[in-house]
Every structure is written in C-alpha cells, then in structure tokens.
Amino acid sequence: MQTSPSRDLAVGLFVLLGLAAIAYLSLQLGGLSYKGKGGLELHATFGQIGGLAERAPVVISGVRVGKVTGIGLSEDMRARVTFDVDKALELPVDTSASIRTAGLLGNQFIELEPGAEDELLAPGGEIGITESALSIEKLVGSLVHDAGLGGDEEASE
Helix, strand or coil, rough: CCCHHHHHHHHHHHHHHHHHHHHHHHHHHHHHCCCCCCCEEEEEEECCCCCCCCCCCCCHHHHEEEEEEEEEEEECCCCCEEEEEEECCCCCCCEEEEEEEECCCEEEEEEEECCCCEECCCCCEEEEEECCCCCHHHHHHHHHHHCCCCCHHHCCC
16 A cells, blocks of 8 residues: 555545544633633532532533532531632632532532622632532332331231
8 A cells, every 4th residue: 555645644644633523622611711800719618518619610590600619527527628619709608519419420510509698708818508419219219118118017016
C-alpha cells in the first residue's frame, strides 16, 4: 500500500481533533471550566452529604453560581461544606441550601434558594437552613422494614 502525504495529514488532523474533543469534555465534566467571579465564601452544615465532592456546582434556579471548595467535619461531627459563589450575589440570611442529584444516578450539587430577609450574608457567613442528601440505602431499608420484609416479625410468631 502506497503512503500518501495528504492522507497522512488528514488522519493526523482527525486524531488531533479527537484528542482536543476528549480534553474539552474532560474539563467540562470535571468542573474545572467554571469561570464565575467567586469571592463570596459561605458555609453550610449537613447531616448527610452523600456523594457530594469538591468542585461540585452550586446553583440557583438551575444557573451555576459557584462551586464547592471544601468538605470537612464540624465540631458536632456533622459535614461542614464550604463553597465559593459570585460575590455580586446578594443572598439574604435566610437562604437555604439543599443537596440535590442531577438525574437518577447523576452527580450531586448544592442548590441555593434565596430567602426574603433584608439582611444579607457576609463573606464567611453560615447558611442555617439546610436539607441533607437523600440516602437511597436508608430509603430502601425503611421501605423493606415498613413492608414487613425484615423477617423479624415472622420469626417471633
């Protein structure tokens, strides 16, 4: 088979285009592409964070406004999440934070719902109203237990 410089060039460009597409998708899915201004660091404490990870999106009404920058334990052994949002946002002190899942088996993110108070959250502020992640294991466990499928009641009769 005879080599052709134009065919070799076309194959090379095709491979380069494929690698560029993979790199772009990796950055998009990895959360590194967030170009928000940031500058307003906030904290929230949750009883259960599920699979929430650093760099997870923070959204308001479906619009990405920040990202999770840290996850640790608070003094009372609950999950303390730190996130950075756009400093131009004016979030009231009664803003709530919920951990949601994108789709049925998707990644988790934080959804903020602004309140109605006049006083605003300051940098380093704490969001007091939180809703933890839904635990599928606990949900299935309670369903099995409530349905009487645990086996304990049958054994005692």
